[in-house]
Amino acid sequence: MNSSFRQDRRRARRAQEPRTRAPEREELLAEVDCGGRMVEVMVRRQPRAKRIVLRLPQGCPRAVVSVPPGVALSEGLAFARSRADWIARRLDERGEVVPFAHGMRIPYRGEEHVIMHVPGRRGTVWREEVAGVRRLCVAGDEAHLPRRLTDWLKRQARRELLKSCRKYAAAMGTRFSRLSVRDQKSRWGSCSSKGSLSFSWRVILAPDFVLDYLAAHEVAHLEEMNHSPRFWRLVDAHCPHWKEAERWLKKHGAGLHLIGAS
Numbered sequence: 001m002n003s004s005f006r007q008d009r010r011r012a013r014r015a016q017e018p019r020t021r022a023p024e025r026e027e028l029l030a031e032v033d034c035g036g037r038m039v040e041v042m043v044r045r046q047p048r049a050k051r052i053v054l055r056l057p058q059g060c061p062r063a064v065v066s067v068p069p070g071v072a073l074s075e076g077l078a079f080a081r082s083r084a085d086w087i088a089r090r091l092d093e094r095g096e097v098v099p100f101a102h103g104m105r106i107p108y109r110g111e112e113h114v115i116m117h118v119p120g121r122r123g124t125v126w127r128e129e130v131a132g133v134r135r136l137c138v139a140g141d142e143a144h145l146p147r148r149l150t151d152w153l154k155r156q157a158r159r160e161l162l163k164s165c166r167k168y169a170a171a172m173g174t175r176f177s178r179l180s181v182r183d184q185k186s187r188w189g190s191c192s193s194k195g196s197l198s199f200s201w202r203v204i205l206a207p208d209f210v211l212d213y214l215a216a217h218e219v220a221h222l223e224e225m226n227h228s229p230r231f232w233r234l235v236d237a238h239c240p241h242w243k244e245a246e247r248w249l250k251k252h253g254a255g256l257h258l259i260g261a262s
């Protein structure tokens with residue numbers, strides 16, 4: 001499949017351009033909603049470009065639009081917007097992993113955070129918000145950043161899951177023996193016949209109501225080891241937002257598995 005779009009320009013328009021003009025803005029960064037996913041679009045003026053070109057550079061989650069001289073950057077952005085479906089499809093096909101590295105943007109509890117490497121401090125991880133930008137800061141040697149951040153996210157996942165699972169176990173009058181958080185990709189959670197619950201640590205990337213539903217789902221399996229109408233009635237009685245959470249997972253779940261993968 002073609003990986004770029006071109007738009008022909010009318011020659012006449014170009015001929016009408018005055019020879020001298022105020023310097024044009026050179027670039028513009030914006031976000032475009034591509035099938036529910038916000039994609040950064042960088043619009044750049046390209047002195048040698050003959051037409052508007054939209055590209056998705058390999059290894060980069062951002063779309064780049066080149067516009068020729070005399071064409072407004074906003075026109076380049078409008079072009080990207082008109083191709084939002086194509087951008088979404090291409091990004092899905094590529095299924096690119098988002099590694100844990102300085103400057104990468106990842107969701108944490110459903111909100112976008114920028115990963116910041118903070119050198120020269122003891123190896124800890126913390127969350128902060130500076131000028132409206134949420135950050136996940138990772139101190140210590142940069143080589144250990146992916147592992148440190150993964151370990152930290154696993155701990156947060158376990159803490160939040162324990163809270164939700166205890167709440168639902170009490171409400172449903174049941175109990176679990178242990179709760180573990182793993183790097184599982186096939187399922188978000190599972191429940192053993194011995195009453196131990198297991199979850200993917202990536203649930204911490206999803207919004208809280210999704211993590212909460214996944215906890216309710218597995219705890220309900222302690223009572224009903226199947227997906228029978230009785231099981232769903234139990235889930236529905238205690239976790240009325242389950243449908244919304246299922247819809248969210250259907251739309252965004254696969255993408256979460258690409259985050260922090262190596």
Ligand SMILES: [Zn+2]
Pocket residue numbers: 217221226227
């Ligand atoms: Zn289930």
